[in-house]
Amino acid sequence: MNVEQELRRALRPADPGPRFTERVVAMAQSGAGRAVGSAPAGRKVLRRAGWVVAALAASVTLATSAGLAYLQYQRWAEARTAHDQLVAALRFVSAEFDEVQRKVAGRDARPTAQEQNRQR
Amino acid sequence: MALAQASLAAPGHDATLERARAGDVEAFGDLERQHQRMVFGLALNVVRDRPAAEDVAQEVFLQLHRGLAGISSAAHLLFWLRRVTAHRAIDAARRDRHRVRERPDEVPELVVVRHDGDPLLVRTLRRLVAALPPAPRTVVTLRYQEDLDPAEIAMMLDMPVNTVKSHLRRALAVLRARAAQALAGEEDER
Numbered sequence: 001m002n003v004e005q006e007l008r009r010a011l012r013p014a015d016p017g018p019r020f021t022e023r024v025v026a027m028a029q030s031g032a033g034r035a036v037g038s039a040p041a042g043r044k045v046l047r048r049a050g051w052v053v054a055a056l057a058a059s060v061t062l063a064t065s066a067g068l069a070y071l072q073y074q075r076w077a078e079a080r081t082a083h084d085q086l087v088a089a090l091r092f093v094s095a096e097f098d099e100v101q102r103k104v105a106g107r108d109a110r111p112t113a114q115e116q117n118r119q120r
Numbered sequence: 121m122a123l124a125q126a127s128l129a130a131p132g133h134d135a136t137l138e139r140a141r142a143g144d145v146e147a148f149g150d151l152e153r154q155h156q157r158m159v160f161g162l163a164l165n166v167v168r169d170r171p172a173a174e175d176v177a178q179e180v181f182l183q184l185h186r187g188l189a190g191i192s193s194a195a196h197l198l199f200w201l202r203r204v205t206a207h208r209a210i211d212a213a214r215r216d217r218h219r220v221r222e223r224p225d226e227v228p229e230l231v232v233v234r235h236d237g238d239p240l241l242v243r244t245l246r247r248l249v250a251a252l253p254p255a256p257r258t259v260v261t262l263r264y265q266e267d268l269d270p271a272e273i274a275m276m277l278d279m280p281v282n283t284v285k286s287h288l289r290r291a292l293a294v295l296r297a298r299a300a301q302a303l304a305g306e307e308d309e310r
Contacts, residue, residue: 003296014165020156024152
């Protein structure tokens with residue numbers, strides 16, 4: 001068995017079939033260089049469209065995520081402000097109570113008028 | 121060798137090329153007719169799918185039409201066509217590898233089988249070549265369809281000569297072994 005000789009027989013040039021030349025010449029003449037609607041061109045357009053869809057989907061996802069993150073941040077900032085205001089109010093009330101308590105305690109410590117007369 | 125073997129490098133073909141370069145559509149059609157069997161055969165042997173091979177051949181000729189100004193002679197044209205077809209066919213074969221395609225048993229008949237060889241062996245070899253990976257398949261096709269030597273194939277595929285030789289050596293060993301197995305199996309069945 002001479003494989004190389006048989007390979008030459010098996011791999012002969014092949015005929016693309018009738019009208020191939022007409023098709024190619026017509027496409028070349030149309031000036032497009034690449035036939036509109038030809039399979040490779042179609043596949044390339046589909047591939048490109050696939051990328052565009054993927055890019056759009058990625059953009060939408062990114063924009064939605066960014067929007068949600070911003071809303072969450074806004075809520076957190078509002079809660080933080082409310083917390084700070086509450087703490088400040090409690091501190092103020094606490095200081096007022098201290099002041100009142102101090103005054104009340106000072107009055108209790110002073111002698112009454114009867115006690116002062118008795119001492120005299 | 122390829123350039124010497126090219127009967128297409130005759131003066132008449134250079135004149136056709138000249139006319140095609142000058143914008144003569146009929147001359148471009150003649151050039152296309154002269155080379156279409158080589159281009160389509162090469163594409164079909166590599167991509168293994170008739171419509172895909174037609175696409176490859178069509179793109180090659182349209183690219184040629186766009187770049188005719190850069191082709192200096194009939195020999196240059198032949199080299200250019202082989203090189204561009206081989207690269208485009210490998211790309212197509214790799215791109216479409218994931219696609220469901222015909223089983224190797226159903227690889228289309230490339231030509232009417234002449235009765236000057238063993239038709240069974242020819243069919244078996246065609247099926248086995250179709251099962252090789254795209255790069256070795258292209259190397260084998262350029263070697264046995266176009267009768268190019270390893271140095272020319274290396275230049276055409278931008279591949280080191282030793283890589284081409286190793287693809288050829290391995291592919292031939294595999295083809296010999298599997299063809300013998302397949303033929304032995306066929307004979308056992310008879």
